[in-house]
Amino acid sequence: MLGVDFSSSPSARKPIVLALGQRTGTQVQLAQLHRFHTLADFTAWLAEPRCWVGGFDFPFGLPRALVQQLGWPLQWSACMAHYQSLTRAQIRDTFAAFCAARPVGAKFAHRATDGPAGSSPSMKWVNPPVAYMLHAGVPCLLQAGVCLPGLHPGDSARVALEAYPGLLARQILGRRSYKSDDRARQTPERLVARQDLLHALETGQNRLGLQLQLGHAQRDAVLNDPRGDVLDAVLCLLQAAWGESRRAHGDAGYGLPPGFDALEGWIVTAQPATASATTTTGDTP
Incomplete structure (x- = not known):
C-alpha cells in the first residue's frame, strides 16, 4: 500500500511525501516514509517494477460540465492529453473566464464526487490549486504506466486511486483544523x-474499520509535522488500503461506485449520495 501527499511544484521545502505500508486484515502497518523533491524522481519511483495499490491526493479528472462547455474531448485520455498540452497560465485564464460567465454562488463546476467527498472542485487554481495538481500529477501516473481503475488501463500490479485525506479527517475531527x-x-x-x-x-475508531500501526519515531514524524503533509500521506495510505481490501473481497473496482463518470473520476471511500452512510467494517463503504 502507499499514500501520497502531492505537490505540483515539489522542492526540498515542500516535497512530495509518500507513505509506504502493508495491510494484514484490518491492520495497516506503516513501513517507510519517502520524500521526493522533483516530479521526475517521483515518476521514476512509481515506474519501478513492484506491486502496490496507492492513494494519491490530487484529482484525476475535470468536471464534465466544464469540459463540455469548453468543447474539450469527452474521452478521459484525450481530455488529459489536451489538458497536459496547456500551460498553467492558459489553464488559469481559461478557467477564470469560465467562472466569470457564471452566476454568483455557482462560479465553479463540480464533479459528482465533490459533494460526497467534500472536496474542492478540480478546476480550482487557487486555495488550493488542485487544477495545477491534476495538471502535474496525472502525467506522472501515465508516464509511469500505472493502472487507474475505470479511467485508464495500465500495469495491473501498480494501481492508482484518487484519494482525499480531508474526507477521512473530517469524519473523525469534524471541522477542527489539524494543519497549516x-x-x-x-x-x-x-x-x-x-x-x-x-x-x-x-x-480503529474510524469509518474505514482499519487500524494503523506505527513505531514511536513514525508517530513523532506524523505529530511533529505542523503542515500535515506526513499525516495526509498516512490518511491516503489508509484509503488505499480500504480500496485494496475491497478488491481482496472480490470488488474489481476497488470500492469505487459502479458506473461512476469515466471522464471525471471518483475519490476512493467517498459514498454516492444514494448509498447508505452506515459502515461497521473495513469491507464496506
Whole structure:
C-alpha cells in the first residue's frame, strides 16, 4: 500500500511525501516514509517494477460540465492529453473566464464526487490549486504506466486511486483544523487535533474499520509535522488500503461506485449520495 501527499511544484521545502505500508486484515502497518523533491524522481519511483495499490491526493479528472462547455474531448485520455498540452497560465485564464460567465454562488463546476467527498472542485487554481495538481500529477501516473481503475488501463500490479485525506479527517475531527502551512497558525490546538486524529486511526475508531500501526519515531514524524503533509500521506495510505481490501473481497473496482463518470473520476471511500452512510467494517463503504 502507499499514500501520497502531492505537490505540483515539489522542492526540498515542500516535497512530495509518500507513505509506504502493508495491510494484514484490518491492520495497516506503516513501513517507510519517502520524500521526493522533483516530479521526475517521483515518476521514476512509481515506474519501478513492484506491486502496490496507492492513494494519491490530487484529482484525476475535470468536471464534465466544464469540459463540455469548453468543447474539450469527452474521452478521459484525450481530455488529459489536451489538458497536459496547456500551460498553467492558459489553464488559469481559461478557467477564470469560465467562472466569470457564471452566476454568483455557482462560479465553479463540480464533479459528482465533490459533494460526497467534500472536496474542492478540480478546476480550482487557487486555495488550493488542485487544477495545477491534476495538471502535474496525472502525467506522472501515465508516464509511469500505472493502472487507474475505470479511467485508464495500465500495469495491473501498480494501481492508482484518487484519494482525499480531508474526507477521512473530517469524519473523525469534524471541522477542527489539524494543519497549516502558515507558521503563525501552527498552534497547540492543531497539534492536539493531530493527536486526536492519529489516536482514532491507531485504535480503529474510524469509518474505514482499519487500524494503523506505527513505531514511536513514525508517530513523532506524523505529530511533529505542523503542515500535515506526513499525516495526509498516512490518511491516503489508509484509503488505499480500504480500496485494496475491497478488491481482496472480490470488488474489481476497488470500492469505487459502479458506473461512476469515466471522464471525471471518483475519490476512493467517498459514498454516492444514494448509498447508505452506515459502515461497521473495513469491507464496506
